Amino acid sequence: MKAGVLQILHTDGSDAEKYFVPGGFALSHENSVTDITCPEAVPLDDLDVGSITSAFSEAKKSYDSAEDGSEAKAEAQIDMEVNRAMAAALGTTIA
Incomplete structure (x- = not known):
């Protein structure tokens, strides 16, 4: 899934x-x-758009500062995608 x-x-x-x-x-x-x-x-009902947006921003910062091809960059990308999916589940879009 x-x-x-x-x-x-x-x-x-x-x-x-x-x-x-x-x-x-x-x-x-x-x-x-x-x-x-x-x-x-x-x-x-337990999800909060503000918390999701904040977590996405932190993941994006980590992604942008991580070395290309590194494990840290891959983990940050996954965090960003999961936070995007959580926002979408609540009917909100984050970029």
């Missing part, structure tokens, strides 16, 4: 649960049950 919104639909008709996940794996079975493995899942 790519970073984004994971929505859990319940068969009893109750409201769907929405979480932001930074990535992971999903395996669907023949009986329509899906197993999901991800490093973390954060309820959308």
Whole structure:
């Protein structure tokens, strides 16, 4: 799975649960049950645009100052992409 919104639909008709996940794996079975493995899942209601924007800015600074081809640059790029995906999950765009 790519970073984004994971929505859990319940068969009893109750409201769907929405979480932001930074990535992971999903395996669907023949009986329509899906197993999901991800490093973390954060309820959308717990995300804060201000914190996401701040974290993105810090990641961008790290990216801009890191040496090309370095592990630090790759990690900063991942941080930027995850923060962009979190902002998009809340309907906000950051650049």
